[in-house]
Amino acid sequence: MPEGHTIHRHARLQRRHLVGKRVAAWSPQGRFADGAARLDGGTVRDIRAVGKHLFYEWGTSDGTATGELLHIHLGLFGKFRTFVDEPPAPTEGTRLALRTIEGEDAAGTTIYLAGATVVDIVSPPEEEAIRGRLGPDPLDRKADPSRFVAAMRRRRLPIGEALLDQKAISGIGNVYRAEMLFRAGLDPDTPAADLTEDQVMGLWDDAVTLLRLGEKSGRIVTVEPADVGRRSRGRLPRDEQRYVYKRHDRPCHRCGTPIVMWTPRSRTIWGCPTCQGLARA
Ligand SMILES: [Zn+2]
Known part of the structure; x- marks a missing residue:
């Protein structure tokens, strides 16, 4: 699922x-x-971009505001494809196609x-109203x-679940919440x-750091x-990009303890029993 960094990156590009x-x-x-x-x-x-929402402010052909905005939420499976040259035919499921209108000799950019x-x-x-329902966005x-x-002071629910509540903080998905909690040494x-x-x-603060890195690179490397x-974040092998997400049974990068996973409510989470002092382990 695209997390906030992906949405902000789409907006920028x-x-x-x-x-x-x-x-x-x-x-x-x-x-x-x-x-x-x-x-x-x-x-x-x-x-x-705000959280996982995109708003495109629309104007008439001469650029005057129309008071209409295109609103997009990618959800779990939404995907953009951008072509700066002649695009292939859109797939059957393409809900929206946008193509810049250029001079005669330019193909324009097409987004599906x-x-x-x-x-x-x-x-x-x-x-x-949509913005008002969302918690603060670390990329804003x-x-x-x-x-x-x-919002956190008021909630009795586990921090692992509270971080996914878009009304409390927007843009955090399953990868960032697991990684942030590991980095903080907190039991989800x-x-x-x-x-x-x-x-x-x-x-x-860590969400700001990680989402900014993700927005720049287009990848979640925590x-x-x-x-x-290693000396730098660039080109880390896949297993070395994250601490816990989808690394169950693999050794923790910091302490070597095998990473565990469990599923509270519906979304699976991962953690290190030692570094995060997991009560359940
Ligand atoms: Zn560990």
């Missing part, structure tokens, strides 16, 4: 191609045909979107972490409210290179 451009829009699959017709021929004024949970058109107040430089701290089963304010702020005897 697509801004380069689309903002200020007129675009053709259509729905090869047909399920977004009416929406695409409303967007077709308009101008993309801005692209914003398939498998997304949400593709719709919203108004500015609806964008605000103006985010207020005190809202995250306050600890009730969120039992953490000290410093521990909660530590999780926030291991400190020294822990695996």
